[in-house]
Amino acid sequence: xxxxxxxxxxxxxxxxxxxxxxxxxxxxxxxxxxxxxxxxxxxxxxxxxxxxxxxxxxxxxxxxxxxxxxxxxxxxxxxxxxxxxxxxxxxxxxxxxxxxxxxxxxxxxxxxxxx
Amino acid sequence: xxxxxxxxxxxxxxxxxxxxxxxxxxxxxxxxxxxxxxxxxxxxxxxxxxxxxxxxxxxxxxxxxxxxxxxxxxxxxxxxxxxxxxxxxxxxxxxxxxxxxxxxxxxxxxxxx
Numbered sequence: 570x571x572x573x574x575x576x577x578x579x580x581x582x583x584x585x586x587x588x589x590x591x592x593x594x595x596x597x598x599x600x601x602x603x604x605x606x607x608x609x610x611x612x613x614x615x616x617x618x619x620x621x622x623x624x625x626x627x628x629x630x631x632x633x634x635x636x637x638x639x640x641x642x643x644x645x646x647x648x649x650x651x652x653x654x655x656x657x658x659x660x661x662x663x664x665x666x667x668x669x670x671x672x673x674x675x676x677x678x679x680x681x682x683x684x
Numbered sequence: 685x686x687x688x689x690x691x692x693x694x695x696x697x698x699x700x701x702x703x704x705x706x707x708x709x710x711x712x713x714x715x716x717x718x719x720x721x722x723x724x725x726x727x728x729x730x731x732x733x734x735x736x737x738x739x740x741x742x743x744x745x746x747x748x749x750x751x752x753x754x755x756x757x758x759x760x761x762x763x764x765x766x767x768x769x770x771x772x773x774x775x776x777x778x779x780x781x782x783x784x785x786x787x788x789x790x791x792x793x794x795x796x797x
Contacts, residue, residue, distance in 0.1 A: 573727070602784055602785075604787075610789060611773060611788055612785070614785065617783075617784050660728070662727075664783075672718075673730070673785065674730075675729065676727050677725065677726055
């Protein structure tokens with residue numbers, strides 16, 4: 570079946586602009602995660618959605634970052650007033666459930682470049 | 685603060701050799717320890733995972749060794765192949781919470797033919 574998909578695959582923007590990144594999780598997966606991968610820094614947790622529960626936003630680096638998940642499926646990560654330090658690969662992952670350590674399936678990521 | 689520390693940053697191994705990557709963690713509440721493999725331009729993919737109730741798990745050429753008292757775990761790749769050349773990430777999570785993964789900084793493995 571289809572895996573996690575993300576769009577766009579690449580995004581180049583100018584400093585100060587807003588960007589929206591999209592994630593389509595695997596159908597039926599209730600948990601959805603956003604991570605950021607910076608060069609040489611590994612993956613950094615950003616935000617987590619589980620079913621209809623309030624999202625865990627503890628990893629968001631600033632109030633310029635926000636995310637939503639509509640209908641328990643598609644998620645959008647929005648970065649307002651982008652800065653050069655926001656340049657990274659943004660990865661989305663989904664899993665069937667979260668509390669049992671079920672495998673997280675990652676999408677290919679969106680490479681964001683802020684000029 | 686890096687919750688999971690990984691070494692080495694890069695590793696070069698001859699074909700047929702053993703690749704060893706080490707990780708250490710601080711949070712004793714972590715109870716799930718996966719290893720992910722990532723090829724360029726792709727998202728990470730789960731390779732093998734272990735829980736702290738066992739000290740070793742083997743799947744084919746890949747083995748995780750886990751030392752709970754030392755808060756360390758390692759990945760061993762036996763008979764390393766050029767197709768194993770990728771970046772490997774260790775991770776840890778607390779499954780009673782959000783289960784978000786805390787990742788190491790990655791090891792770039794190159795297997796020379």
